[in-house]
Amino acid sequence: MTTQHNVTTSTEISHFLLNCFVRSPTWQLWLSLPLSLLFLLAMGANATLLVTIRMEASLHQPMYYLLSLLSVLDMVLCLTVSPKVLAIFWFDLRSISFSACFLQMYIMNSFLAMESCTFMVMAYDRYVAICHPLRYLSIINEQFVAKAVIFVLARNVLLTMPIPILSARLHYCRRNVIENCICANMSVSRLSCDDVTINRIYQFATGWAMLGFDLILIFLSYTLILRAVLRLKAEGAVAKALSTCGSHFILILFFSTILLVFVLTHVAKKKVCAEVPVLLNVLHHVIPAALNPIVYGVRTQEIKQGIQRLLRKGW
Template sequence: MNLSSNYSTAPVSEFLLICFPNYQSWQSPRWQLWLSLPLSLLFLLAMGANAILLMTIRLEASLHEPMYYLLSLLSLLDIVLCLTVIPKVLAIFWFDFRPISFPACFLQMYIMNSFLAMESCTFMVMAFDRYIAICHPLRYPSIINDQFVLKAVIFIVARNILMCGPIPILSARLHYCRRNVIENCICANMSVSRLSCDDVTLNRLYQFAGGWTLLGSDLILIFLSYILILRAVLKLKAEGAVAKALSTCGSHFILILFFSTILLVFVLTHVAKRKVSPDVPVLLNVLHHVIPAALNPIVYGVRTQEIKQGIQKLLKKRW
């Protein structure tokens, strides 16, 4: 059954998400079940691991430090992103619930864009935290304190809310006629905008400029921080100092690799869409909202002794 042709005649009072239009077999209940199993497991893992991490940092007094406050912010962003995307995707797979109202679609679009940008900005602030800890350890307590975290959170939220606000506004102002089938699992900006009867050049330009300005500048500053950290570490001559210094920022660097690698693969497949099936970017876009969220708390929990001890204390109190 061709979903696109059937849905295209529906009145444009809502959108319809069809996920993978190029593989009709994927629309079958059997394939949707198989796809939903790993996705639901990743979702439960992400929600549970981040909830445990937040509770541990909240209840363990020894973790009431700036670095762990930033990690808490990262967990909150991951939880919101997962709740914004994954339940709707699972509802499509399990119940064939494809309709999404205009307000819900544009709200999902806004949350996805702004919270992903907030996550990128949080990684950048955490990289600065590691830079000060390694390169200026004596000044660390005076620079990285609770007041710094408060200012950083205000900056992270304000910058990305203001910069990402025009994205759903530009899409919502368009006139949608005839077509209402989104060939995606989520309300991605261009997947929605291309259904419009109007010119979407401004939408494309803002998406491109905003994405590279926010995510691009964050990644540049992150890797600049790590270049400075690496240069400072190589100058350390005390025995074991290099290994100790690298271990303090190893978890953070691994998380950045998860985040940036999936994002980079998504961008490359989108650019090379003529050589790659359009369903691949769709799948990567969904996974980008759940895989980093599932791995972030696990990496920190495994590699950070203080968090590991805090989780053990929390479990002993509960049991």
């Protein structure tokens, strides 16, 4: 009888409510402005970068194809998170359907993992360029990029697929209010009447396995790059090499740092304000997306020149 009752009531809950800073209306007001500006900046800057790489023949190189992939991932993440959060802030549209919630959960998990994996491939690209420059064109070519894109998509699409499936199969028979601005896996799963141990274990295992593996290879690549750079004797070679991979390292460091801060605040949530992990969760999907194209645009001479040429054509 109990099982039947749970199944019946779970079907009556047709949507969730995102409790996004509703107890702090002043937070909503002040956060909506920077969040909307970050969203517009991320979409505009990434679109500009994609158009520049598409239109400039000199940028049709593996490194810039990988950068294009990063921009697409950033734009999808922004579109998945920011519009809904702003709709809550401005119009109190807190309701989200079951299907939309689990779709958002899947996109966030898979695309963040894809972004981490893309950083790993880009770090390998810089490693080959600096440590094996004579073999660069034979190793990093269009065929390599195609294989890398397939790997990035296949690994992360398949490994993150069980996360929303495990959450969707649970029975939601009591509450439907998510204490978050987005449909984060555990924020949703803890509303269930079922045991969510499998959900926790799978998310923890896959998350740390994928991101940990990527970060280890990224820092290994940059350690080897740094060692090779310090051995260079030619005048100005060290500065040029560091400048070449500097923008990559800055973005990877920022991506890793904000993720680490989010994890630490989530673990120590009893000691910090409950709203802080929620805020970091939202910002982690928006700030890197806004910074990536700007850092590359400022630090990469070829992209800067390409944008300038496009602007001159436009005038």
